[in-house]
Amino acid sequence: MHLLATHIVESGSSPSRLSDYACGIFPQLVSRKSVKKAIKSGAIRVNELVSTTAYWVQANDEIQLFDLEQQAPKNYDLALEVVYEDEDLAVVNKPAGIVVSGNQFRTITNTLASNLTPSSLPDALPWPKPTHRLDQATSGLLLIAKTASARVHLGRQFEDKSIRKKYRAICIGQVPESGRITESIGDKSAFTRYELVSKSLSIKNKTLSLVSLYPETGRTHQLRIHLSNLGYPILGDSLYGSEGLILKRKGLFLAAVALQFQHPRTEQPMAIEIPHPSKFDKLLEREQAMWEKWQSGQLD
Numbered sequence: 001m002h003l004l005a006t007h008i009v010e011s012g013s014s015p016s017r018l019s020d021y022a023c024g025i026f027p028q029l030v031s032r033k034s035v036k037k038a039i040k041s042g043a044i045r046v047n048e049l050v051s052t053t054a055y056w057v058q059a060n061d062e063i064q065l066f067d068l069e070q071q072a073p074k075n076y077d078l079a080l081e082v083v084y085e086d087e088d089l090a091v092v093n094k095p096a097g098i099v100v101s102g103n104q105f106r107t108i109t110n111t112l113a114s115n116l117t118p119s120s121l122p123d124a125l126p127w128p129k130p131t132h133r134l135d136q137a138t139s140g141l142l143l144i145a146k147t148a149s150a151r152v153h154l155g156r157q158f159e160d161k162s163i164r165k166k167y168r169a170i171c172i173g174q175v176p177e178s179g180r181i182t183e184s185i186g187d188k189s190a191f192t193r194y195e196l197v198s199k200s201l202s203i204k205n206k207t208l209s210l211v212s213l214y215p216e217t218g219r220t221h222q223l224r225i226h227l228s229n230l231g232y233p234i235l236g237d238s239l240y241g242s243e244g245l246i247l248k249r250k251g252l253f254l255a256a257v258a259l260q261f262q263h264p265r266t267e268q269p270m271a272i273e274i275p276h277p278s279k280f281d282k283l284l285e286r287e288q289a290m291w292e293k294w295q296s297g298q299l300d
Helices: 032-041 108-114 150-161 223-229 278-295
Strands: 002-008 045-046 062-067 081-085 089-096 124-130 140-148 166-174 176-181 193-202 206-213 256-260 267-274
Touching: 032 267, 081 256, 081 267, 108 124, 124 150, 140 150, 150 256, 166 223, 166 278, 176 223, 193 223, 193 278, 206 223, 206 278
Parallel strands: 140 256
Antiparallel strands: 002 062, 045 062, 081 089, 089 140, 124 140, 166 206, 166 256, 176 193, 193 206, 256 267
């Protein structure tokens, strides 16, 4: 448990319940709902004691705001590509093969403190925190909150689906020029839009398609399931891929390459984009070259 801020109730303050009085005294809590949630969870305390929303605030009461996460992340020393950073947030390029968070030591969360500059804003988090997840096997853009208000604001944008994401993938097969997948996942609606970028011929896979993917919902493994069920599994997908066509030891050819969102403090639109990993182009070029050699009889 980490103490974030304290507030002393001044003499002469009008009598009010804690749930009313605490609104506006902590910049980390940006709404009445967040104040009530903090009181009920024990994150807001009065004179170091857990209180209730109905408690009547008294003069000279010390109201404290705690971060209830028990332990600071351990420092996993791994250099990350920081694509964007300011006082409120950061965007990093997550390497494939590393989980975002969890009980493991080798997580992105454990790398953030050594890669990012601490925020100087009043509601700075004790350590930077990811606002969403990417699969362990997926690389690409990961949005990080550095303040409590940024965490709440960005979380709300994810909930109302106003954050736009773009992925690049190599799929096995000749993917159509464009389309929209509307197949439910686990009895929940799921929507993915796709566009063909280019294609290469392959001896083993016949055709490989480089595609852009635009998830409109955020179901677990949505892109991998949707493309597999459509008949074009993502190359390297050992979970949903085609047996015998999985490219071993090369990883999953899926990367998050673009994010569009509203800045949590300035409310300005943000658009951040990176190229897909170079291994995508290298593989497509190699497969095409091998196919051409085979077609011309230069390969047995």
